[in-house]
Amino acid sequence: MSYEPRSQRRTAPLKAVIALVASVIVVIALFAAGIVAERVNREEPVAAAGAAAKPTAEARKTSKPPGIGDPVRDGKFEFVVSRVNCARTSYGMENLKRTAEGRFCVVTLSVRNIADEPKYFLGLAQKAKDANGASYGYDEIAGVYANRDTQTFLKKLDPGERVSGKLVFDIPHGVTLTAVELHDFPLSRGVTVAL
Numbered sequence: 575m576s577y578e579p580r581s582q583r584r585t586a587p588l589k590a591v592i593a594l595v596a597s598v599i600v601v602i603a604l605f606a607a608g609i610v611a612e613r614v615n616r617e618e619p620v621a622a623a624g625a626a627a628k629p630t631a632e633a634r635k636t637s638k639p640p641g642i643g644d645p646v647r648d649g650k651f652e653f654v655v656s657r658v659n660c661a662r663t664s665y666g667m668e669n670l671k672r673t674a675e676g677r678f679c680v681v682t683l684s685v686r687n688i689a690d691e692p693k694y695f696l697g698l699a700q701k702a703k704d705a706n707g708a709s710y711g712y713d714e715i716a717g718v719y720a721n722r723d724t725q726t727f728l729k730k731l732d733p734g735e736r737v738s739g740k741l742v743f744d745i746p747h748g749v750t751l752t753a754v755e756l757h758d759f760p761l762s763r764g765v766t767v768a769l
Contacts, residue, residue, distance in 0.1 A: 638768075639753075639766060639767075639768045640765070640766075640767050640768065641655075641767060641768040641769070642655050642656065642657070642658070642767070642768075642769065643655070643656065644767070646756065646765045646767055647688065647765065648756055648757055648758045648762055648763065648764055648765040649757075649758025649759065649762045650687060650688055650689035650693055650758055651685055651686065651687060651688065651693070651695065651756075651758050652685070652686040652688050653683055653684070653685055653686075653756045653765070653767070654683060654684045655681060655682070655683045655754060655756075655767045655769070656682050656683060656684065656738075657681075657682040658679060658680070658681050658682070658751065658754075658769050659679070659680045659682075660677055660678070660679040660680070660745065660751065661677070662674070662677065662678040662680065663677050663678065664678075665678065665716045665719035665720055665742070666716075666719045672713070672715045672716045672719060674713075674716070674744045674745075675744055675746070676744060676745050676746040676747045676749070677744075677745055677747065678713070678716055678742050678743070678744060678745070679702060679742070679743045679745045679751050680720060680740050680741070680742050680743075681702070681740065681741040681742075681743070681754050681769075682738070682739075682740050683738070683739070683740075683741065683756075684736055684737065684738045685731070685736065685737055685738075685739070686731075686734070686735065686736035687731035687732065687733055687734065687735050687736075688733075688734075689733055690733050691733060692730040692731060692732050692733065693730065693731055693758075694729075694730050694731070695731060695737075696757075696759060696760065697712045697714060697717050697741060698711070698712055698714060698760065699712075699757040699758075699759055699760040699762070700712050700741050700754065700755065700756055700757060701754070701755040701757075701764075702741075702743040702745065702751050702753070702754050702755075703751065703752060703753045703754070703755060703766070704745075704749050704750060704751055704752055705750060705752045708749075709755070710743045710744065710745055710751075711743070712741055712742065712743060713742045713743060713744045716742040716744070717740065717741065717742045720739075720740040720742050721739045721740055724737070724738065724739050741754070751769050752768065752769060753766050753767060753768050753769055754766070754767050754769060755767075
């Protein structure tokens with residue numbers, strides 16, 4: 575029977591745990607890199623097609639940022655903001671009313687799926703911005719009330735399908751929105767539309 579010193583018996587399990595943790599970290603990093611690479615590969619053809627089809631949009635981009643009425647794209651969606659209204663402080667009916675902490679700014683827009691597969695539009699991925707660059711998230715409950723007559727953000731959009739609806743943001747009093755940042759999905763680069 576061989577005898578191992580006590581210090582060697584303690585370090586063997588510790589080395590095994592460290593090796594396991596390192597392996598898990600490597601697998602997670604490779605998985606994340608694969609997702610990013612797939613996303614980049616999916617977006618390149620759309621960007622190239624958009625650049626070839628719209629030389630006037632590039633000329634406009636150098637003079638001023640896109641604004642209300644201008645079609646813009648991020649990933650597999652094309653957006654057109656048509657209106658902004660910051661006059662409401664509540665949505666809903668009596669006991670089910672959603673009241674803003676400040677006031678609700680409602681951005682009316684259309685969304686078109688430019689992909690070759692069905693996609694969901696996620697209101698939670700969208701942001702509103704003020705002049706200081708502060709971001710405000712989408713109010714999902716107020717958004718349900720604002721879109722109760724449409725299925726805009728509740729259904730999968732087929733390729734080429736366009737729907738219209740409203741994004742609702744709870745904005746503090748005294749703050750003026752200057753832009754909305756629209757996204758294909760929560761981690762996409764996004765596109766900014768001046769309001």
